[in-house]
Amino acid sequence: MSRPGGEPRSRAPRLRIEADREAVERDLSRLVLTLVELVRQLVERQCIRRMDQGDLSDEQIETLGLTLMRLEEAMTDLCERFGLEPADLNLDLGPLGTLLPTD
Secondary structure, eight states: OBOTTSOBOOOOOOOOOOOOHHHHHHHHHHHHHHHHHHHHHHHHHHHHHHHHHTOSOHHHHHHHHHHHHHHHHHHHHHHHHTTOOGGGGSOBOGGGOBSSOOO
């Protein structure tokens, strides 16, 4: 292509980011597992709140308890698979503190 006046248009060089594929894969896994853990904790808190309010039958409480235990086990397995500790999922948000509660 040329510019108005007939001068050829110079192309800006493309910048490439050199990234370690394994590091990118691990960081992406960490981010996804962090989001899953956040949702898991929110659901767990909601279940406890509903249980405390008496909104759930004994059967529902049993089912939710088993489901939450299985989900926690699955999260532990996934962390091990990707070489992460549960503490690695608690992202530091700077002045806001950490993403996940530390209780």
